[in-house]
Amino acid sequence: MTQTAVDDRLSPAPLVASQDGLPRCWWPDGHDRADPLMLDYHDSEWGTPVADDRALFERLALEGFQAGLAWVTVLRKRDAFRQAFSEFDPVLVAAYDDADRARLLANAGIVRNRAKIEATIGNAAALLAVAADYGGFAEYLALRLLRPAPVLPATATLADIPASTAESKSLSADLRRRGFRFVGPTMVYAFMQSVGLVDDHVPNCYRYRG
Numbered sequence: 541m542t543q544t545a546v547d548d549r550l551s552p553a554p555l556v557a558s559q560d561g562l563p564r565c566w567w568p569d570g571h572d573r574a575d576p577l578m579l580d581y582h583d584s585e586w587g588t589p590v591a592d593d594r595a596l597f598e599r600l601a602l603e604g605f606q607a608g609l610a611w612v613t614v615l616r617k618r619d620a621f622r623q624a625f626s627e628f629d630p631v632l633v634a635a636y637d638d639a640d641r642a643r644l645l646a647n648a649g650i651v652r653n654r655a656k657i658e659a660t661i662g663n664a665a666a667l668l669a670v671a672a673d674y675g676g677f678a679e680y681l682a683l684r685l686l687r688p689a690p691v692l693p694a695t696a697t698l699a700d701i702p703a704s705t706a707e708s709k710s711l712s713a714d715l716r717r718r719g720f721r722f723v724g725p726t727m728v729y730a731f732m733q734s735v736g737l738v739d740d741h742v743p744n745c746y747r748y749r750g
Contacts, residue, residue, distance in 0.1 A: 562746045566698070567611075577615040587747065589689065589736035593677045596735060597667055598628035601660045603731045604722035605651045613651075620649030625660065630671075633664035659721035666719040681737065684711055691739045691750045701740050704729045 568575070568582035590596055602621065606614045614621075624647050626632035636644075644650065644657045667677050674680040685707055692700060704712075708729035715723045723731075732738050741747045 563744050564747070565740075565742050565745045575612050575615075577618075578612055581615055583747070586734060587736050587739045587741050590734075591678045593667070593671060594628055594630065596677050596681070597630045597633075597664065598622070599734045600663065600667075600723075600731055601625065601628060603727055603734060604659055604663075605653070605656050606730075607656075607722065607727060609651065617650055620647070624650050630664040630667050633661055634668055636661045636664075656722060663720050663722070666715075670718055681711075684714065685732070685737050689736055689739050692742060692748070694743050694750050696743055698742070701742070702729065705738075708732055 564579075564582055568578040590599065598621075602614050602618070605621070622628060624644055641657065641661070645652050645654060670680045671677045674683065704725035709725040711732075712723050712725040712728040715728065729738075733740050739749065741749070743750060
């Protein structure tokens with residue numbers, strides 16, 4: 541949930557009830573922007589723990605591509621991203637060559653940003669190196685971050701949801717030391733939210749587990 545001006549997931553809108561009557565966090569259904577992709581992502585993915593390295597790589601890559609864009613834009617392009625980046629298999633992506641780079645830059649179905657494309661390819665190689673050292677990228681994250689995942693207190697308001705934390709800053713610094721790019725503290729915190737390393741569903745959201 542990166543704190544950019546256009547990010548659907550950080551808005552002043554309050555808790556909302558969708559057409560199904562379930563109260564949710566403000567970002568998937570606020571300001572008359574209800575979108576099935578956003579609702580499904582909130583309901584089935586955001587804040588849910590992820591242990592598969594390929595899925596972790598996908599979320600890391602998509603959060604990087606989101607920078608400066610609305611999150612719903614990335615979700616709408618998700619299938620195209622998966623096709624373009626070999627279902628986010630880091631072994632395959634790390635081996636991309638100049639022809640693959642040209643193919644990606646010509647693909648109108650994804651975000652054609654050269655720096656983000658290069659970062660995704662480089663991050664695949666960096667992730668594989670981390671996985672080799674720790675037995676998996678998920679295992680590396682488990683050693684770096686608190687378990688169980690922190691949950692917002694029952695008295696929390698939107699103002700209590702940070703853009704970054706000491707943990708995301710520490711993880712960001714270590715990832716950059718290991719060769720990752722597009723992994724600033726705010727982006728890393730959004731990644732942590734996405735894969736359930738923190739659980740920022742707000743109180744009264746039906747997915748809140750405080």
